[in-house]
Amino acid sequence: MASLRIPGRFAMRSLLVSLLVGGSSAFYLPGVAPYEYAQDERVEIKVNKLSSTKTQLPYDYYALPFCKPDVLESKVENLGEVLHGSVIQNSAYDVHMGRSDFKVSCRQELTKMTAALLAKRIKEDYRVHLIMDNLPAATKMIREMPNGNTITMYDRGYPVGFVGSAERPGTTPGTPYLYNHLRFVIKFHREDSFSGSRIVGFEVEPLSVKHQYKGSFTTDMSKLNLLTVPVGPDLPPQPVGVPPKDAKASATDMEIIYTCVIDGLCAQPMHGLCTASARLCTAASAPPLHGRCTALRGLCVAHPQPRRFPAPPAAPPQV
Secondary structure (H helix, E strand, C coil): CCCCCCCHHHHHHHHHHHHHHHCHHHCCCCCCCCCCECCCCEECEEECCEEECCCCCCECHHHCCCCCCCCCCECCCCHHHHHHCCCCEECCCCEECCCCEEEEEEEEECCHHHHHHHHHHHHCCEEECEEECCEECEEEEEEECCCCCEEEEEEECEECEEECCCCCCCCCCCCEEECCEEEEEEEEECCCCCCCEEEEEEEEEEECCCCCEECCCCCCCCCCEECCCCCCCCCCCEECCCCCCCCCCCHHHHEEEEEEEEEEEEECCCCCEEECCCCECCCCCCCCCCCCEEEECCEEEECCCCEEECCCCCCCCCC
16 A cells, blocks of 8 residues: 655644644633623723833832722733733722722822822823723823814823813913823623623723812712712812922822722614613703713712814925
């Protein structure tokens, strides 16, 4: 019987294809397979290192005075994240699938050193990077074109803060302000082919608010008398920095209260979006500051509009 000789290179390719095909049913990369969340199941928000296009130097998220969980844990899931140099950790945010809520995360008392560091990172254009179900958080922006049309853009992460200018009402030029209020827009998908919800989008809308309260501070909203409600862009922003030596700084000038709003948007089986928030504010409860607002825990939380950017100047005609 004549024997059939297979070239060595072809034999290796055949073996590789056989291995890939035979093991496809068991193939899995951490964080790649879709996960279905049950109603009210906790959805973890992770934090990554801070980045800046100005300095090109990354820093640990908790190097700044943000809210910390009781126990810090590393959340790196695969080799790619390690090779990329990611510093992924857990966070103090408490989010549950299908729930819309308003939460007070924590209060941070600043020292002169931490205030100066925070102001420096804001002036250096550092950005915060959050992760939910292996989706990076994105900030929605709208660019207005010369023809009147608008283009929706997304920027990865969100800035730590901004520097006041004459173009920003209610701010002092040159003074850094912190984004201490976040609105999480969680988009998820449901259909009959699987049970639960799959997260398909994660947006963050940052806002700077100088929170004020009466009485003792607590993160329990049923006991905290928060005066800065409804939360909206018309409230005074949260300045950051060391006051001058001749200025009298009160205790509230050196503290920051972090808050967040969780707003779930579910994608319908066919197309379109439906809001998971149960109610809308009425004129009797509190008028919306900028359009739509959501009633959460009896509070009216206004949704800030996405930032709008003018169109880039037209290029000069070529001669």
